[in-house]
Each structure stands twice: as structure tokens, then as C-alpha cells.
Amino acid sequence: MSTPPDETVAARISRTLADRIIAGALAPGERLRQDHIAEEFGASHVPVREAFRRLEAQGLAVSIPRRGVRVASFDLNEVKEVAQMRAALETLALRHAVPHLTPAILDQAEQATAFGDTCKDVRSWEEANRTFHRLLLTPCRMPRLLSSIADLQAASARFLFAAWRSTWDARTDHDHRAILAALRQGKSDIALATLTRHVLRVGTPVAAGAKARQPVPLG
Amino acid sequence: MSTPPDETVAARISRTLADRIIAGALAPGERLRQDHIAEEFGASHVPVREAFRRLEAQGLAVSIPRRGVRVASFDLNEVKEVAQMRAALETLALRHAVPHLTPAILDQAEQATAFGDTCKDVRSWEEANRTFHRLLLTPCRMPRLLSSIADLQAASARFLFAAWRSTWDARTDHDHRAILAALRQGKSDIALATLTRHVLRVGTPVAAGAKARQPVPLG
DNA sequence: ATGTTATAAATTATCTATAAAAGGAGAACC
DNA sequence: GGTTCTCCTTTTATAGATAATTTATAACAT
Structure with missing residues (x-):
């Protein structure tokens, strides 16, 4: 059978x-x-x-x-809109998740970030990135919120893949590490602020000299 | 035909x-x-x-x-969850709507609030309430955000009707008026903070003596 | 000759009707 | 008393019919 x-x-x-x-x-x-x-x-x-x-x-x-x-088609406005919604909802989720975060979870998140830094293609980097966010947010125990965030992350990933179709450089996630460091020190307000900035960094050109004009991955 | x-x-x-x-x-x-x-x-x-x-x-x-x-069934946890999501997303929407708000819109919102104060049943009060929120948030021009908020408001209304099935006293919306006053004075940060508190006031008993133990309508 | 309207054909979405598979209830049986 | 078998209900999926829209073609007017 x-x-x-x-x-x-x-x-x-x-x-x-x-x-x-x-x-x-x-x-x-x-x-x-x-x-x-x-x-x-x-x-x-x-x-x-x-x-x-x-x-x-x-x-x-x-x-x-x-x-x-x-x-569905999308323009830069919708990219920004999704980023703002993610920032609002992910900070909410993280705020409620903080009391339930354990050192073990933070270690797993650290591993996910480290793995992401070694990725050679966008696709697997995005998966590692999504794992990082999922690990930190799931303990908030708000199923409806998590479901909405998942949909928004899917939209983000779409924009990401559209922007980095061909070129992709492995990058180190400073934001991720800053968030983890703040959480380990119990400075949850700093973690929240960093997460917000991290997620809002979407469709904005890379700052310094290197590869300007290229969109930055969607945290 | x-x-x-x-x-x-x-x-x-x-x-x-x-x-x-x-x-x-x-x-x-x-x-x-x-x-x-x-x-x-x-x-x-x-x-x-x-x-x-x-x-x-x-x-x-x-x-x-x-x-x-x-x-779908719902418990107090989900009521709170929806309220938190609404607070996060509605403040985001209002922040982006503020630059596009006109005195005419604020007047319409004021009328909706005044009409709501005269309502004798929950159903029509809720409609007036929804109109108030819609008037203030729609100018943010973020369709996806507005759609999410609409779904959350529907869930809120469901909880509201379940709580006030039989009894309903006409009430005056102090929060609504405070929000409008702040917006008219250009104090958008106060409007945002008030909106947040307003939306979060869900499933919480009325504070002072009067009708304690009864849930408060979902702003 | 070009552009516009009218008409006909093909493609496609939408819905009805019908068949198949799965779950649940109750009786017969071990 | 518990298990298994059978029947009935309900969900799920298929095939076919209907309606609407787009595309193509032809006639007409400018």
C-alpha cells in the first residue's frame, strides 16, 4: 500500500x-x-x-x-513595505521570545550564522538566515504572529533572489552576531533595536566603496 | 439579462x-x-x-x-496576540499616514467617533470604530499592511461580539478624541503612543469602580 | 493606406454533476 | 471487554458543461 x-x-x-x-x-x-x-x-x-x-x-x-x-509583481515600494512590516512584527516576536530564550538556542543561532557565512550561493545563505530568525522568534509562542512573519519572510526571500540572481558574495552577518551578543548580555533593548535596523536594511545600496549600487540581502 | x-x-x-x-x-x-x-x-x-x-x-x-x-476557536491568549499585532501594525500605518492626513480626514474621523458614542448596540458601534481606524490609517498607502490590519480587526471584532453578546452600554471614546487632538496639534508621537495603548486595551477589565470585570471594547 | 469597429473562433476560467477514498459509528464476533 | 467488520457520512478529486474574455479576421470609414 x-x-x-x-x-x-x-x-x-x-x-x-x-x-x-x-x-x-x-x-x-x-x-x-x-x-x-x-x-x-x-x-x-x-x-x-x-x-x-x-x-x-x-x-x-x-x-x-x-x-x-x-x-504577483512587486516594486521597490512593496519591498520597503514588507521590510517595515517585518521589522514591526519581528521585534514584537523577539520581545516576547526573550524570556524563553536559552543558551542552547543562542548557540544554535550562532551556528546557523556561521554556516551562512560559508555559503557560496544565495539560496543556501537565505536558508541559514531564515533558520537564525526562526530560532530566535519561535519561543515567543504566538502562532498567528509567527505565521504572518513566515509569509513576510517568503516575500523578502523573493526580492532577495530577484536582486542577487547571478552575483553573490559570501558575507559575514555582523548584525546577527550583534543581536546574539546583546541577548547573551541580557541587553534585550539593544537586541531589539539591532533587529529592527537589520530587517529594515532592504533594497538600500551597500554603503562603502566595495560593491556599491548593489542591494543588500534582506536580513 | x-x-x-x-x-x-x-x-x-x-x-x-x-x-x-x-x-x-x-x-x-x-x-x-x-x-x-x-x-x-x-x-x-x-x-x-x-x-x-x-x-x-x-x-x-x-x-x-x-x-x-x-x-476557529480562540482563547484569551489569542485575543492578546491579535491585540499586540494590531498595536504594532497600526502604529506603523499611522506613522506613515500622518504626512498625508488632512483636516478633512480628521473631521470625518471625529464624526465617526461622535456617531459611535450614540450607538446603542455593539454591532453599529464596532462599525463606527472601524471607520475611525480606517480613515486614519488608509492614507499610509501600504496596501499589504492595510490588508493585514483588516484581517486582525476582523478577529478583534469577533472577540468583541463574543464578549458583549448581550450587554452593551454606550461609551465615549476618550482615546479616539485624544488621538485626534494630538494629530491636530502635530504631536504625532503622542498620537502613536495613544493608539498603541488604545489597541492594547483588550480583554482587560475596566479599571475603576463602575463596571469592573467586564471586558473593554477592542479599539 | 491606415485605423476603427464588428464579428467569429479559440482559449480559458468557472461551475455543476458524479465518482472515489477516507473517517467515524455501530453491530457482530472473538 | 475489546476488536474487527460493515455501512454511512463527508471530504476529496475527476470529468464534463457553461460562460466570459481574448485573439484573430474582415468589413467599413476616414
């Missing part, structure tokens, strides 16, 4: 399409044709429609009634 | 069910059976399933694969 998946096919389609949109395999504005997608997944168009509704709610697709659904 | 509605039937079903859940006509934990709902709306179950996905994303329903979908 084949293991019956705990996941519905609509959920699988939704997840796969989300990954493609975030990775940039599906370009902004591109049409999502339900029959084609249904055929690709060996399903009919009904679960595909359900997947569309979810992508719509995540802000990854836009649907115009009777005219189909397209991959 | 009947006017073809701009709205899809899935959207209509979703909106109607959301209204019922918020109003408390559908109790927390109650099962949502797609065939029954489909029959009621004179539709088939496919658009009903799409509506479910949207309610799920809004946090108004929870779906367990192969075991159906139920109205």
Missing part, C-alpha cells in the same frame, strides 16, 4: 508553486493557467484553484475574477 | 461566512460542512472549498485534511 500523504494535493501544489515564485522560476506578472498546472501535477483543476486561493492570501499571486491569476 | 456580478461566488460565500463567524452566528469549533453550505448558496461544493481556503488564511477557520473544516 502506498503511504497516503497527510497533505492534500492542493496543499502540495500550493507549496510547490510558492517555491517557484519565491525562487524566481515563475516571473512576476506571469500567468498561471490552471489547466496546464493541473496537467503537470497529474491532477484536475479543482485542487489547483484551491492552491491559487492560498497563494493569493500569501500575496504571491493576484487573481482577477474571470480573467485568471498571475504571479 | 441579469447583471453578471463582478464577484465570484466563492468570494461571496467566503464573505458571508466570515460575517457570520465574526458576528458569532457560527460558534467557535462548529463544523462547516461543504455540502450543506453549497446547498444553502445554491452552488456546488467547489466554490465552497475555495471559500474555506480563504477563511483559513484569515484565521477564521481551521482545516484538518480529510476531516473537514471548523470555525
